[in-house]
Amino acid sequence: MVEFWTVDDGGAGPVSSEGALETLRARIGAGRLETWLIGSAGRSLAVVTNTERAMVMLLDGEGDPGEHAADPGARGSSGGFVLADGQHDEYPDEDTVPIGEAFRIVDHIVGGGSWPADAHRVSDR
Numbered sequence: 001m002v003e004f005w006t007v008d009d010g011g012a013g014p015v016s017s018e019g020a021l022e023t024l025r026a027r028i029g030a031g032r033l034e035t036w037l038i039g040s041a042g043r044s045l046a047v048v049t050n051t052e053r054a055m056v057m058l059l060d061g062e063g064d065p066g067e068h069a070a071d072p073g074a075r076g077s078s079g080g081f082v083l084a085d086g087q088h089d090e091y092p093d094e095d096t097v098p099i100g101e102a103f104r105i106v107d108h109i110v111g112g113g114s115w116p117a118d119a120h121r122v123s124d125r
Contacts, residue, residue, distance in 0.1 A: 005045070005110045008036040017111030021103055034084045037110065045109055047102055048089070050080030054102035055091055057124075058109060065124040069097045069105055072120050095122070 004014035007023050015023060020037060027035050028051055037045040044066075046057040059066035074093035081089040081096075097105070101119070108116040115121055 003043070003113050004040040005037045008038045008044075014040075015110070017107045020106055020110045024103065024106065031082075032084070033080075033082045037106075045106065047106060048081045048083060049099060049102065050078055050082075052099055053078050053091075053093065053096040054099050055081060055096050056102050056105050058115070058121075067121045067123045067125070068095060069102065070094060070120040070122045071097050071101075 005020060006012075006014055007020070015037075024035055024047060027033075028049060033050065034048045035046070037047075039045065042061045044057075044059045044061075046055070046059070048055045054069075056069040057066050058068075071094055074096075077090050077092045078096065079088065079090035081091060083089065097120075105116060105119050108114070108119070
């Protein structure tokens, strides 16, 4: 069964991987730095960014701590990750990825259903 993804903002129906990326870029450009995509199989894909780096999380269902993209060896931390409720977060850079890598990961998950084979990720389970 093919999984379909929708943006969790009350918008239109399923989006393609290209549509998901367009939506992400538009939301980031408008200062909306947290985006959730909901899969028809019950999974959730979250992207929280500071416009330079992003926390990308994939959860298998409600209550699942999931897994997140990682940048092994990255040093330091970055702030400016603003959640929809106004909370400002800071994450170690090793727990986030550059924004271009985040887009590549989202494209692959929405388009193909899984993480790119070469993408680093950490299980939070």
